[in-house]
Amino acid sequence: MQSSTPVPRAAGRPRSATADTAILAATREALVELGWSKLTLGDVATRAGVAKTTLYRRWAGKNELVVDAVAELFDELHLPDRGTLAADIEGVVLQFATILARPEAKSGLMAVVAESIRDDALRDRIRESIVDRQKCLVVEGRARAQARGELPPETDPEEAARTADLIFDVVAGAVVHRTLVSAEPADEEWVHSFTQVLLLGLTSLSNP
Amino acid sequence: MQSSTPVPRAAGRPRSATADTAILAATREALVELGWSKLTLGDVATRAGVAKTTLYRRWAGKNELVVDAVAELFDELHLPDRGTLAADIEGVVLQFATILARPEAKSGLMAVVAESIRDDALRDRIRESIVDRQKCLVVEGRARAQARGELPPETDPEEAARTADLIFDVVAGAVVHRTLVSAEPADEEWVHSFTQVLLLGLTSLSNP
DNA sequence: CTATTACGCTACGACCCGTAGCGAAACCAC
DNA sequence: GTGGTTTCGCTACGGGTCGTAGCGTAATAG
Numbered sequence: 001m002q003s004s005t006p007v008p009r010a011a012g013r014p015r016s017a018t019a020d021t022a023i024l025a026a027t028r029e030a031l032v033e034l035g036w037s038k039l040t041l042g043d044v045a046t047r048a049g050v051a052k053t054t055l056y057r058r059w060a061g062k063n064e065l066v067v068d069a070v071a072e073l074f075d076e077l078h079l080p081d082r083g084t085l086a087a088d089i090e091g092v093v094l095q096f097a098t099i100l101a102r103p104e105a106k107s108g109l110m111a112v113v114a115e116s117i118r119d120d121a122l123r124d125r126i127r128e129s130i131v132d133r134q135k136c137l138v139v140e141g142r143a144r145a146q147a148r149g150e151l152p153p154e155t156d157p158e159e160a161a162r163t164a165d166l167i168f169d170v171v172a173g174a175v176v177h178r179t180l181v182s183a184e185p186a187d188e189e190w191v192h193s194f195t196q197v198l199l200l201g202l203t204s205l206s207n208p
Numbered sequence: 209m210q211s212s213t214p215v216p217r218a219a220g221r222p223r224s225a226t227a228d229t230a231i232l233a234a235t236r237e238a239l240v241e242l243g244w245s246k247l248t249l250g251d252v253a254t255r256a257g258v259a260k261t262t263l264y265r266r267w268a269g270k271n272e273l274v275v276d277a278v279a280e281l282f283d284e285l286h287l288p289d290r291g292t293l294a295a296d297i298e299g300v301v302l303q304f305a306t307i308l309a310r311p312e313a314k315s316g317l318m319a320v321v322a323e324s325i326r327d328d329a330l331r332d333r334i335r336e337s338i339v340d341r342q343k344c345l346v347v348e349g350r351a352r353a354q355a356r357g358e359l360p361p362e363t364d365p366e367e368a369a370r371t372a373d374l375i376f377d378v379v380a381g382a383v384v385h386r387t388l389v390s391a392e393p394a395d396e397e398w399v400h401s402f403t404q405v406l407l408l409g410l411t412s413l414s415n416p
Numbered sequence: 417c418t419a420t421t422a423c424g425c426t427a428c429g430a431c432c433c434g435t436a437g438c439g440a441a442a443c444c445a446c
Numbered sequence: 447g448t449g450g451t452t453t454c455g456c457t458a459c460g461g462g463t464c465g466t467a468g469c470g471t472a473a474t475a476g
Contacts, residue, residue: 010443010444010451010452011443011444011445011450011451011452012442012443012444012450012451012452012453013441013442013443013444013451013452013453013454014442014443014452014453015452015453015454016453016454019454035325035326036322036323036325036326037323040431040432040433041432041433041434042432042433050454050455051454051455051456052434052455052456053434053435053436053454053455053456054453054454054455056434056435057453057454061433061434106325107322107325107326110318110321110322110325111319111322111323113318113322113388113389114244114315114318114319114321114322114388115244115245115319117243117244117314117315117318117388118243118244118245118315123391131389131390162401163401165390165392166398166401166402166405168390169382169385169386169389169390170378170381170382170385170402170405172381172385172389173378173380173381173382173383173384173385173386173389174377174378174381174382175381176381176384176385177377177378177380177381177384177385178377178381180321180322180325181321181339181377181380181381182339182373182376182377183331184373190374193370193371193374194374194378196409197374197375197378197406197409197410198405198409199409200408200409200411201404201405201406201407201408201409202405203408218420218421218474218475219419219420219421219474219475219476220419220420220421220422220473220474220475221420221421221422221423221472221473221474222421222422222473222474223421223422223423224422224423227423248462248463248464249463249464249465250463250464258423258424259423259424259425260424260425260465261423261424261425261465261466261467262422262423262424264465264466265422265423269464269465
């Protein structure tokens with residue numbers, strides 16, 4: 001019934017994979033040099049060495065393109081295992097802060113989130129490719145801490161989800177606000193103080 | 209040396225005060241209906257019943273205009289005196305969340321902050337008219353708590369400033385992230401849980 | 417009155433958007 | 447090889463917004 005390549009290969013000329021990576025890299029480059037507002041799709045196409053029409057065949061517009069370009073920055077985000085909850089938090093927060101310190105992340109992230117306020121599809125895209133991956137780290141970190149006995153095990157899964165959401169908003173919100181609004185570096189000293197505050201709140205939530 | 213009106217009145221036709229308020233109101237209206245990206249200065253001028261040139265005589269561009277329009281939303285932000293630190297925090301955070309729930313705040317605030325990443329003058333404008341006023345509430349709230357004996361008095365003023373900055377980033381960041389990124393309401397239940405986390409961290413910072 | 421400044425209006429070049437149309441190139445099945 | 451199919455690069459276009467210049471008029475001070 002089927003030949004060697006059942007479904008994956010559709011007929012016709014395949015899309016250039018190198019073009020994708022070139023476009024996303026060009027987008028980040030333009031974000032650094034021009035910022036969000038002065039970034040144009042025509043300019044990105046020129047930088048990537050592709051035609052403007054090729055860009056529009058793959059992305060609906062500036063919003064979606066920048067989301068994908070910024071999302072790749074968060075690929076390097078992983079949860080270290082440093083033995084204690086405090087050390088794990090410090091490690092992952094510091095990673096997050098390092099990524100946010102890059103100009104392409106600063107220029108792009110806030111802008112697409114602002115756009116997502118009035119674009120539900122864009123919000124979902126951001127959630128899938130950026131936010132949810134970060135939230136997983138919170139859940140995983142809490143699970144490790146519970147396995148170590150640093151935090152009591154969760155009883156109500158619904159309550160656990162609410163707590164994870166709260167922690168995530170606090171962590172991500174604080175780092176983003178520090179970096180993008182206060183415009184000061186989230187360096188080791190700041191992360192250490194922040195972790196200290198968070199840690200007490202974490203344990204207190206579990207032992208009301 | 210001076211007549212009746214020394215400095216304030218310059219020669220010539222004075223600027224219309226009603227035009228200012230009409231323009232800022234029209235800006236907020238356009239933010240609600242169109243959002244940041246589709247808001248044009250020509251449209252705002254039409255809504256306000258003024259000429260487009262009048263707009264450009266008073267504001268350098270879209271960024272500065274929206275900052276002023278959004279800043280007025282935060283005029284109603286005041287620190288209540290509910291007797292305890294926990295109650296004060298819950299009160300002011302709930303006020304902040306209520307303002308951020310308004311569509312004109314959502315659409316405008318994130319966008320101008322994103323623009324301020326690459327515009328130092330705009331960042332200063334935001335700081336003066338929006339951020340610093342919020343930070344004052346943190347400082348004032350801590351002073352009250354210290355007067356009540358809920359928090360130990362500060363010794364090092366530099367350390368006190370760092371702590372206030374940290375608390376501010378945590379509070380503002382968490383509420384903003386909850387409202388604009390997670391896109392879920394910062395209602396009384398959430399604010400209560402958040403306050404619980406924050407309060408423990410606050411006291412722990414003071415008693416290391 | 418004159419001088420000065422703000423206002424409304426019109427018009428303009430410049431830029432970017434997003435799309436259509438075309439021929440050429442790269443893959444598939446036969 | 448020969449079709450069929452899809453992508454690619456390129457050009458060109460109408461439409462929209464920008465920010466400014468120019469002009470005549472309106473409002474205030476001296």
